Amino acid sequence: LSHRPIITLTTDFGTNDHFVGVMKGVILDIVPEAEIVDICHSVQAYDVLDGALTISQAYSYFPNRTVHVVVVDPGVGTARRPILASSDKYHFVAPDNGVLSLVYARENRMHVRHITAQHYFLQPVSNTFHGRDIFSPVAAYLAKEVDSLKFGEELEEYVRFSAPKPKAVDANRIRAVVLKVDRFGNLITNITPQDVPTLFGEGAKSFKIAVGNREITELRSAYAEGAPGEVIAILGSMGFLEIAANRGAAAQLTGASKGSEVSIILGDAAAAGKGA
Amino acid sequence: LSHRPIITLTTDFGTNDHFVGVMKGVILDIVPEAEIVDICHSVQAYDVLDGALTISQAYSYFPNRTVHVVVVDPGVGTARRPILASSDKYHFVAPDNGVLSLVYARENRMHVRHITAQHYFLQPVSNTFHGRDIFSPVAAYLAKEVDSLKFGEELEEYVRFSAPKPKAVDANRIRAVVLKVDRFGNLITNITPQDVPTLFGEGAKSFKIAVGNREITELRSAYAEGAPGEVIAILGSMGFLEIAANRGAAAQLTGASKGSEVSIILGDAAAAGKGA
Amino acid sequence: LSHRPIITLTTDFGTNDHFVGVMKGVILDIVPEAEIVDICHSVQAYDVLDGALTISQAYSYFPNRTVHVVVVDPGVGTARRPILASSDKYHFVAPDNGVLSLVYARENRMHVRHITAQHYFLQPVSNTFHGRDIFSPVAAYLAKEVDSLKFGEELEEYVRFSAPKPKAVDANRIRAVVLKVDRFGNLITNITPQDVPTLFGEGAKSFKIAVGNREITELRSAYAEGAPGEVIAILGSMGFLEIAANRGAAAQLTGASKGSEVSIILGDAAAAGKGA
Numbered sequence: 001l002s003h004r005p006i007i008t009l010t011t012d013f014g015t016n017d018h019f020v021g022v023m024k025g026v027i028l029d030i031v032p033e034a035e036i037v038d039i040c041h042s043v044q045a046y047d048v049l050d051g052a053l054t055i056s057q058a059y060s061y062f063p064n065r066t067v068h069v070v071v072v073d074p075g076v077g078t079a080r081r082p083i084l085a086s087s088d089k090y091h092f093v094a095p096d097n098g099v100l101s102l103v104y105a106r107e108n109r110m111h112v113r114h115i116t117a118q119h120y121f122l123q124p125v126s127n128t129f130h131g132r133d134i135f136s137p138v139a140a141y142l143a144k145e146v147d148s149l150k151f152g153e154e155l156e157e158y159v160r161f162s163a164p165k166p167k168a169v170d171a172n173r174i175r176a177v178v179l180k181v182d183r184f185g186n187l188i189t190n191i192t193p194q195d196v197p198t199l200f201g202e203g204a205k206s207f208k209i210a211v212g213n214r215e216i217t218e219l220r221s222a223y224a225e226g227a228p229g230e231v232i233a234i235l236g237s238m239g240f241l242e243i244a245a246n247r248g249a250a251a252q253l254t255g256a257s258k259g260s261e262v263s264i265i266l267g268d269a270a271a272a273g274k275g276a
Numbered sequence: 277l278s279h280r281p282i283i284t285l286t287t288d289f290g291t292n293d294h295f296v297g298v299m300k301g302v303i304l305d306i307v308p309e310a311e312i313v314d315i316c317h318s319v320q321a322y323d324v325l326d327g328a329l330t331i332s333q334a335y336s337y338f339p340n341r342t343v344h345v346v347v348v349d350p351g352v353g354t355a356r357r358p359i360l361a362s363s364d365k366y367h368f369v370a371p372d373n374g375v376l377s378l379v380y381a382r383e384n385r386m387h388v389r390h391i392t393a394q395h396y397f398l399q400p401v402s403n404t405f406h407g408r409d410i411f412s413p414v415a416a417y418l419a420k421e422v423d424s425l426k427f428g429e430e431l432e433e434y435v436r437f438s439a440p441k442p443k444a445v446d447a448n449r450i451r452a453v454v455l456k457v458d459r460f461g462n463l464i465t466n467i468t469p470q471d472v473p474t475l476f477g478e479g480a481k482s483f484k485i486a487v488g489n490r491e492i493t494e495l496r497s498a499y500a501e502g503a504p505g506e507v508i509a510i511l512g513s514m515g516f517l518e519i520a521a522n523r524g525a526a527a528q529l530t531g532a533s534k535g536s537e538v539s540i541i542l543g544d545a546a547a548a549g550k551g552a
Numbered sequence: 553l554s555h556r557p558i559i560t561l562t563t564d565f566g567t568n569d570h571f572v573g574v575m576k577g578v579i580l581d582i583v584p585e586a587e588i589v590d591i592c593h594s595v596q597a598y599d600v601l602d603g604a605l606t607i608s609q610a611y612s613y614f615p616n617r618t619v620h621v622v623v624v625d626p627g628v629g630t631a632r633r634p635i636l637a638s639s640d641k642y643h644f645v646a647p648d649n650g651v652l653s654l655v656y657a658r659e660n661r662m663h664v665r666h667i668t669a670q671h672y673f674l675q676p677v678s679n680t681f682h683g684r685d686i687f688s689p690v691a692a693y694l695a696k697e698v699d700s701l702k703f704g705e706e707l708e709e710y711v712r713f714s715a716p717k718p719k720a721v722d723a724n725r726i727r728a729v730v731l732k733v734d735r736f737g738n739l740i741t742n743i744t745p746q747d748v749p750t751l752f753g754e755g756a757k758s759f760k761i762a763v764g765n766r767e768i769t770e771l772r773s774a775y776a777e778g779a780p781g782e783v784i785a786i787l788g789s790m791g792f793l794e795i796a797a798n799r800g801a802a803a804q805l806t807g808a809s810k811g812s813e814v815s816i817i818l819g820d821a822a823a824a825g826k827g828a
Contacts (some may be wrong), residue, residue: 003584004584004585006580006584008573008577010573012459013459014459015291015314015316015317015318015567016316016318016458016459017316017318017330017458017459018315018316018330018331018333018334019458019459020314020316021284021286021313021314021315021316021334022315022333022334022337024313024315025284025313025334025335025336025337025338025339025342026337028282028311028313028338028339028342029337029338029339032279032280032282032311032339033280035311035580035584035587036313037573037576037577037580037588038567038572038573039570039573039574039576040567040568040569040570040572040573041567042567042568042569045459045460045523046460046523054569054570055570057570057574058570058573058574058577059577060577061574061577061578061581061684062577062580062581063577063580063581063584066577066580074499074500074522074523075498075500076498076499076500077497077498077499077500077501078498078500078501126513127497127498127510128498128499128510128512128513128518129512129513132337132513182568182569182571183564183565183566183568183569183571183597184597184598221629221679222627222628222629222630222679222680223626223628223629223680224626224627224628224629224630225629225630234679234680236680236681237678237680237681237684242680246626247598247626288735289735290735291567291590291592291593291594292592292594292734292735293592293594293606293734293735294591294592294606294609294610295734295735296590296592297560297562297589297590297591297592297610298591298609298610298613300589300591301560301589301610301611301612301613301614301615301618302613304558304587304589304614304615304618305613305614305615308555308556308558308587308615309556311587312589321735321736321799322736322799350775350776350798350799351774351776352774352775352776353773353774353775353776353777354774354776354777402789403773403774403786404774404775404786404788404789404794405788405789408613408789
């Protein structure tokens with residue numbers, strides 16, 4: 001091979017069973033020189049949006065020609081298609097259920113193929129573990145530089161969805177949502193600087209963010225700027241507004257969790273609200 | 277070396293401590309070019325059968341000459357022996373407590389040796405962490421192609437047990453057990469198509485499976501064939517009958533867990549039971 | 553490169569998010585031939601002492617020239633400095649918050665540098681994820697054999713603390729503490745043979761150890777020497793006295809946990825205590 005092949009794995013398989021180890025065995029049996037990297041195996045079970053969010057946060061840091069395998073696959077064994085999506089830099093191997101939606105949103109010129117070349121599969125193919133029988137061997141052959149054209153025909157249509165976006169309720173009110181809670185109890189919202197520019201930067205208006213049982217009126221720039229027990233807002237490393245706490249868990253302090261509503265009131269309305 | 281050495285790790289050490297990292301350090305210090313693959317570190321603590329099940333599900337997917345290290349070792353520091361079991365394709369390094377039993381059941385012509393060559397150990401050898409002091413360095417030297425003969429004498433007798441098998445209660449009744457609950461809450465039973473052929477395939481008789489507080493009368497072929505909240509039976513990727521639910525946790529829905537009884541009634545008795 | 557570059561990761565990032573996968577992507581993009589080894593990602597969140605303990609237990613087993621990355625970093629985004637600490641054998645990349653204290657205590661002749669060479673950073677540098685933006689790329693360039701001198705000026709002063717030591721209350725009484733609870737529920741105390749030599753070895757005096765709701769009067773040499781439900785003391789693989797149980801969790805049996813007090817009474821006072 002002309003370079004060291006790198007394959008990443010993102011699944012909802014957890015690490016309590018043999019599933020991930022089996023996938024690695026299948027890959028190494030085909031391409032023993034591969035470097036296999038776990039991105040995350042704790043995607044919420046069956047949660048395609050959570051998987052989409054995870055791979056979209058990680059894939060772009062890897063070297064050119066990395067093969068990313070993404071298996072969150074509640075429809076395994078049904079008519080849902082296995083796909084190979086290729087951009088200029090990367091290959092993605094996944095079920096066609098939208099788990100690559102946030103990759104499609106960031107990468108131009110994706111070619112998406114229906115994987116049908118069964119001679120690359122591990123036989124017999126089960127109805128319950130395509131991570132082992134289809135996605136891993138296909139990734140391994142891609143890492144061995146088998147041409148993507150050989151895996152199947154290009155698709156015009158494939159499943160994609162949009163991540164939930166903040167919604168303007170009126171001129172000064174925005175309704176957003178907690179996309180996920182991270183390991184530290186930070187609440188990752190779906191608010192980006194593009195969505196609500198007036199929250200961020202130099203000309204930022206005054207605002208009030210309500211989440212769970214707390215209200216926040218200021219943006220901080222580091223977790224450590226929070227006082228003990230204080231709930232703060234910060235532009236996090238994922239590119240989203242986070243609700244956080246210094247050495248504490250905002251999820252616990254606010255009572256909010258994944259899916260909780262986040263309300264933003266901008267400008268004078270927020271200031272008025274403060275006085276109430 | 278003539279090939280890339282691959283070493284797998286299966287333990288009950290968990291991933292909350294430094295234990296697994298230390299084993300990897302010991303291995304890489306001896307054979308820096310090794311690829312170390314985690315199969316699973318969440319074997320139930322001290323549970324030799326759970327360890328046996330885990331390695332038996334995963335080992336055969338790996339390339340020829342892979343060295344599999346299996347450490348579930350409640351007897352560490354006692355007279356239980358460290359062993360090296362070798363088949364035509366693989367080496368297994370483990371304590372002699374039966375954790376390789378399900379490998380012995382699948383692999384013909386295993387040679388099992390008592391590891392006594394202390395010059396391959398990390399000195400001084402502790403009484404509490406042979407994963408670090410014995411199993412890891414022995415695996416590393418095997419990966420470096422030290423001949424298995426050099427580690428100790430072959431054993432005629434070594435510890436092996438049988439996995440619990442389904443038992444016929446009478447001509448139409450079978451009593452089985454839940455071997456484990458996987459990450460998705462699927463109940464993995466000990467029922468295989470060899471054990472109860474009449475459950476599977478074209479000529480399958482009617483049946484009734486009772487587990488926890490539920491009864492199941494049909495076999496499905498994909499998880500997604502279940503209705504919301506329905507508990508289904510399926511031949512799973514491990515080769516066992518699984519009790520499962522579509523996007524749900526059968527363990528929770530049935531109230532059953534590891535060790536729970538699974539009762540099967542075959543044929544007319546099942547049909548009669550349905551009417552009752 | 554003259555050898556296979558090895559980089560280890562020790563963090564409090566957990567494995568439920570994309571954080572660790574992102575760090576690996578950043579590293580491999582710079583040095584694709586690196587072998588990246590997870591030591592532990594379950595350091596207690598924000599707990600610098602727990603991180604110090606974890607890396608101090610593992611680093612010395614790795615080959616010469618391993619680069620150890622340690623990120624437990626509650627002060628990320630503040631004035632706390634990123635540092636590179638180098639011994640004869642290893643490099644350590646970490647925040648300057650004391651997380652390397654127990655490494656400093658074991659390694660002579662450490663050179664500690666303030667990492668200031670921003671051209672080795674991933675730009676733009678965030679205020680919340682220096683594991684991605686600073687520590688990973690610096691580790692990768694070190695693994696590529698960039699000279700440590702190039703990362704910044706050597707520091708005379710840097711943050712270090714001492715691990716809590718057992719304290720003599722009087723001639724026969726010592727007060728110690730539970731440093732951590734491991735995966736098996738073993739209570740790792742801060743008592744070493746150097747601290748309390750009379751507990752260990754041939755000339756050991758009689759003693760009584762009180763922890764939680766239990767008292768222990770004998771040292772055992774293997775976990776399996778404990779009777780069912782018995783709580784025992786043992787010199788563990790970490791070099792500390794452990795309170796343990798045979799196939800059981802001492803934490804549960806004693807009611808003690810991280811930070812719990814451990815009292816030792818030596819000699820006649822212990823014997824007298826036994827009679828009471």
